[in-house]
Amino acid sequence: MAGSNPENRTWVLNKAFQLQPKTVIDVGAGGGTYSKLLRPFISAHYTAIEVYQKNIDQYKLHELYDDVQLGDVRNYESLEADLIIFGDVLEHMTKEEAIKVWDVASKGCRYAILSIPIIHYPQGVIDNNHHEIHVVDDWNNISVFESFKNIIECRLGAETGAYLAKF
Numbered sequence: 001m002a003g004s005n006p007e008n009r010t011w012v013l014n015k016a017f018q019l020q021p022k023t024v025i026d027v028g029a030g031g032g033t034y035s036k037l038l039r040p041f042i043s044a045h046y047t048a049i050e051v052y053q054k055n056i057d058q059y060k061l062h063e064l065y066d067d068v069q070l071g072d073v074r075n076y077e078s079l080e081a082d083l084i085i086f087g088d089v090l091e092h093m094t095k096e097e098a099i100k101v102w103d104v105a106s107k108g109c110r111y112a113i114l115s116i117p118i119i120h121y122p123q124g125v126i127d128n129n130h131h132e133i134h135v136v137d138d139w140n141n142i143s144v145f146e147s148f149k150n151i152i153e154c155r156l157g158a159e160t161g162a163y164l165a166k167f
Helices: 006-019 033-038 053-058 095-108 141-147
Strands: 023-027 045-050 067-070 081-087 109-117 151-156 160-166
Touching (some): 006 033, 006 109, 006 160, 023 033, 033 045, 045 053, 053 067, 081 095, 095 109, 095 141, 141 151
Parallel strands (some): 023 045, 045 067, 081 109
Antiparallel strands (some): 109 160, 151 160
């Protein structure tokens, strides 16, 4: 799939534009959605963290980002940026892993934007990529607020919620 639900993209763009970050990390960059969305409006250094090499090659992420890192964000001990974006990625790990990743980001990033399904949203392997499986397929607005600290704003769509956190 390598993409995300588009229903909150305008909200995400508006929030990022207000923040005017100089450094952006896109976790689970997939097809490069957030670079394509933000770059025309925000001049920043864009870093992609992508776990699946095929996405890096197929979507030419080296053309969309200033830095592309092949890796699993669950293995990162530090993340530093003005803005980190978790665009439909935290549901692909256990709740405990997602909270740990969020906590790592909270120590080195100024802001985070999270987009995550907030309805029962099962998903299996796509295009032979086992990282596409929704390990937690039943996030909701309450569980997001209970799990991820420092959220200051949100927008709820029919299927996904978008959240802004200040660390």
